[in-house]
Amino acid sequence: MNASVLTTGTVVENSQIEGSYLTDGYTIRSWLLTTDHKRIALLYLGAITIFFFIGGIAAALVRFNLIVPEGLLGSAEAYNRLFTMHGVVMVWFFLVPAVPVTLGNFLIPLMLGARDLAFPRLNLFSWYLFMLGGAVTLWALFAGGLDTGWTFYTPLSTMYSNSHVVLAAVGIFISGFSSIATGLNFIVSIHRLRAPGMTWYRMPVFLWSLYSLSVLLVLATPVLAITLLLLVMERVFHVGVFDPAIGGDPLLFQHLFWFYSHPAVYMMILPGFGVVSEIIPAFSRKRIFGYKFVVWASVSIAVISFFVWGHHMFVAGISLYSAVLFSILSYLVAVPSAIKIFNWLGTMHKGYIHFDAPMLYALGFIGLFTIGGLTGLWVAALAADVHLTQTYFVVAHFHYIMVGGMVSAFFGGLHFWWPKITGRMYPEMWARIAALIMFIGFNLTFFPQFILGYLGMPRRYYAYSPDFQVLNVLSSAGATILAAAYLLPLGYLLWSLMYGERAPANPWGATGLEWQTSSPPPTVNFIETPVVTEAPYNYPRPESIAKQHV
Amino acid sequence: MSAQIWPLLRCWLLLLLLGGIEIALSYLPLGRALRPLLMIPAGLMIIAVAVGFMEIRRGSVLMRAFALGALFWLLILLGLGSADPLTRTDYPVSGVQVK
Amino acid sequence: MSSTVYHDFQYASPSHQAETAAVGMWLFLATEVLFFGGLLLSWIYARHFNQLGFDAGAHETKLWIGTLNTGILITSSFVYALGLAFIRVGNVRRLIQCCVVTLLLGLVFLALKFGLEWRNDFANHLFPAASDFKIIGAAQGGAKLFFLFYFIATGLHGVHMLVGVGLLLWIIWRAQRRQFCALYHTPVHAVGLYWSFVDIVWLTLYPLIYLVGSR
Numbered sequence: 001m002n003a004s005v006l007t008t009g010t011v012v013e014n015s016q017i018e019g020s021y022l023t024d025g026y027t028i029r030s031w032l033l034t035t036d037h038k039r040i041a042l043l044y045l046g047a048i049t050i051f052f053f054i055g056g057i058a059a060a061l062v063r064f065n066l067i068v069p070e071g072l073l074g075s076a077e078a079y080n081r082l083f084t085m086h087g088v089v090m091v092w093f094f095l096v097p098a099v100p101v102t103l104g105n106f107l108i109p110l111m112l113g114a115r116d117l118a119f120p121r122l123n124l125f126s127w128y129l130f131m132l133g134g135a136v137t138l139w140a141l142f143a144g145g146l147d148t149g150w151t152f153y154t155p156l157s158t159m160y161s162n163s164h165v166v167l168a169a170v171g172i173f174i175s176g177f178s179s180i181a182t183g184l185n186f187i188v189s190i191h192r193l194r195a196p197g198m199t200w201y202r203m204p205v206f207l208w209s210l211y212s213l214s215v216l217l218v219l220a221t222p223v224l225a226i227t228l229l230l231l232v233m234e235r236v237f238h239v240g241v242f243d244p245a246i247g248g249d250p251l252l253f254q255h256l257f258w259f260y261s262h263p264a265v266y267m268m269i270l271p272g273f274g275v276v277s278e279i280i281p282a283f284s285r286k287r288i289f290g291y292k293f294v295v296w297a298s299v300s301i302a303v304i305s306f307f308v309w310g311h312h313m314f315v316a317g318i319s320l321y322s323a324v325l326f327s328i329l330s331y332l333v334a335v336p337s338a339i340k341i342f343n344w345l346g347t348m349h350k351g352y353i354h355f356d357a358p359m360l361y362a363l364g365f366i367g368l369f370t371i372g373g374l375t376g377l378w379v380a381a382l383a384a385d386v387h388l389t390q391t392y393f394v395v396a397h398f399h400y401i402m403v404g405g406m407v408s409a410f411f412g413g414l415h416f417w418w419p420k421i422t423g424r425m426y427p428e429m430w431a432r433i434a435a436l437i438m439f440i441g442f443n444l445t446f447f448p449q450f451i452l453g454y455l456g457m458p459r460r461y462y463a464y465s466p467d468f469q470v471l472n473v474l475s476s477a478g479a480t481i482l483a484a485a486y487l488l489p490l491g492y493l494l495w496s497l498m499y500g501e502r503a504p505a506n507p508w509g510a511t512g513l514e515w516q517t518s519s520p521p522p523t524v525n526f527i528e529t530p531v532v533t534e535a536p537y538n539y540p541r542p543e544s545i546a547k548q549h550v
Numbered sequence: 551m552s553a554q555i556w557p558l559l560r561c562w563l564l565l566l567l568l569g570g571i572e573i574a575l576s577y578l579p580l581g582r583a584l585r586p587l588l589m590i591p592a593g594l595m596i597i598a599v600a601v602g603f604m605e606i607r608r609g610s611v612l613m614r615a616f617a618l619g620a621l622f623w624l625l626i627l628l629g630l631g632s633a634d635p636l637t638r639t640d641y642p643v644s645g646v647q648v649k
Numbered sequence: 650m651s652s653t654v655y656h657d658f659q660y661a662s663p664s665h666q667a668e669t670a671a672v673g674m675w676l677f678l679a680t681e682v683l684f685f686g687g688l689l690l691s692w693i694y695a696r697h698f699n700q701l702g703f704d705a706g707a708h709e710t711k712l713w714i715g716t717l718n719t720g721i722l723i724t725s726s727f728v729y730a731l732g733l734a735f736i737r738v739g740n741v742r743r744l745i746q747c748c749v750v751t752l753l754l755g756l757v758f759l760a761l762k763f764g765l766e767w768r769n770d771f772a773n774h775l776f777p778a779a780s781d782f783k784i785i786g787a788a789q790g791g792a793k794l795f796f797l798f799y800f801i802a803t804g805l806h807g808v809h810m811l812v813g814v815g816l817l818l819w820i821i822w823r824a825q826r827r828q829f830c831a832l833y834h835t836p837v838h839a840v841g842l843y844w845s846f847v848d849i850v851w852l853t854l855y856p857l858i859y860l861v862g863s864r
Contacts, residue, residue, distance in 0.1 A: 222681065558731055589856055613671065
């Protein structure tokens, strides 16, 4: 049952690579000056893949160092620069952009039934800003890097660090404007470019998630911008608002920084929620359970995420009263996330489940995100946080969400929409193997870190007590498995571009407007503007499938 | 055309008036803690610009939603962000030279 | 100016696109509110912890320049809004005149602020990074914080004014090429929103800098 009716024109069943956006211009100019959201999505995909591998190499070196208690790299300074590089690249140049700029850019107009985003030239400009910011940041990192951690705390960053703080801050500042432009484009597009008949409650959950994400992008990122500016001013002029010697407050930096960075972590995960919310109904052949709860949960997460930033500062010296307030609010923000988990489980219940690779990634997401989310509650408790903060417990907590959750969701989404984007099917068996290896490698890498943190191993230390070695070795071993799991998709996805089976318009039999156009789509997305007449996820009732399906 | 000009002129005069009031109020001997109340006339002037020159009431619901949203989040930043310094206990530090 | 107004292919009509552009500008202005908002938080912190020194710094500001500049900006917003009203009835000539007046007012503001006031402040040793900062003693820290806020805030505001000046020149240039008419003048509207917003930022900074510190 389709969720839309095309007024004229046919749903093209066979792949149409020859007449698609991919072949609409072969010159470099047609790619670098494109305003087609689909091509821009691919430009971004190339960029974030490179950043992912740079951040990953930094992580590999970090884990390599931690194999022996004295630190295999032999240098605390080098170690500091490596974990900073890992954090900076992964946060700002992979996790925050990943799903929105690739899958979001590609799919939002398609899911809306529109021909492009509201501001296509702004979209292209945002890519250039991203590349410029990335280039400047990479220059900072390769010129020697910085040792402040991705969190840039003062006064180390402003007064004492002997590293490329200003350059890195400038790079991140520039890339922030890319985020703001993207978020603005998404919000305006979702409000203004919906196809006839597409009411808010007929939109797929992915659009609600990206909308919520975009609210975070446009409202939080400007605060990061001013914070970085103030930091650079202080570093350059040796006097600033964070300087206690003149009555300034180093905690002001942390408040401003986390006002952005806490919503930033929700920026990273909300698109993941959206992807999983598309995959699970498709591979359970069942409409999403509790649609309104799911979509309003995304919106509530976006709103409440702005109220909890102080939980990163419990032991920094903030007042007890504000700490209690932030702790309570942090418990509140967990509720909508938990609601979603139950919605996904409810969707699968009595569904007809297919364990294709996207579904494996989505299932992994549910498990790993749940662990990550629950452990967040532990550190949100003031008394527990006194012991757990700045230990590996926190590191494991956020990696369970970011890597176990978000990266799994990204790979899941990439596989799910790969046929739509490229017109090719990827090799299913290899994809399933990679998903399983990723799950195993991930848990081996990060579960020991919960224990390490609980036992007291501090984070960001290049050397540690010998008692912790076994767990560290397990973690580093896991990291090599994880690395293999990331390299596999790089291999077979690239292979599929040339030798993969041609994909039909709707290989998964999923609902959604994007599946009603050819794989890959033509430049204008739809030959005729679709008209939406039905609710989303309009899968037939499970009972009728069980009888039909062979 | 004059039907369009008059409202704009009125708004301009209102702004000058409010500005004058704001300056006059600043000469009152308000205590240090109360001085920030001078932001109230400033707030009124901002509303006047938004309504009179930016025509926020003529715009769509969406534009108003964005403006109000921005204001709401600004208040969260300033309000929740001030919660910490306003409730901190300052312990006296001895033997430290503050420049 | 031809009588046909076009629209991009993802829009249903020219008015759909025009309204979307205005919506987009309002959203952009919302981001700017948060940008300056971080700066406002730093004002709150600095003043809260250093009231004496902060106000000592405020004492050194030149009220007459700030007040004159406030009047100039308010008037410039008025004049631009007038220009928008004129192009709505198709009067391109008046639009250009209004934009030119707005531009001149903006340039006067910048001249007063940076050519006169800032130069004065530097001459009076009020730049906080200078080794011979004017205010000494217990109030020095707070005064430095005040002037940090002052220079950064007015500097950023000035950058936004410069962008506004650039946008005004662009509007004038396009208007002279008869690219605007009663049916189409979306950029004029959008730039007007931006210009009024920069005015609003100044209306916020003015009392924080010139009035709140005890006189």
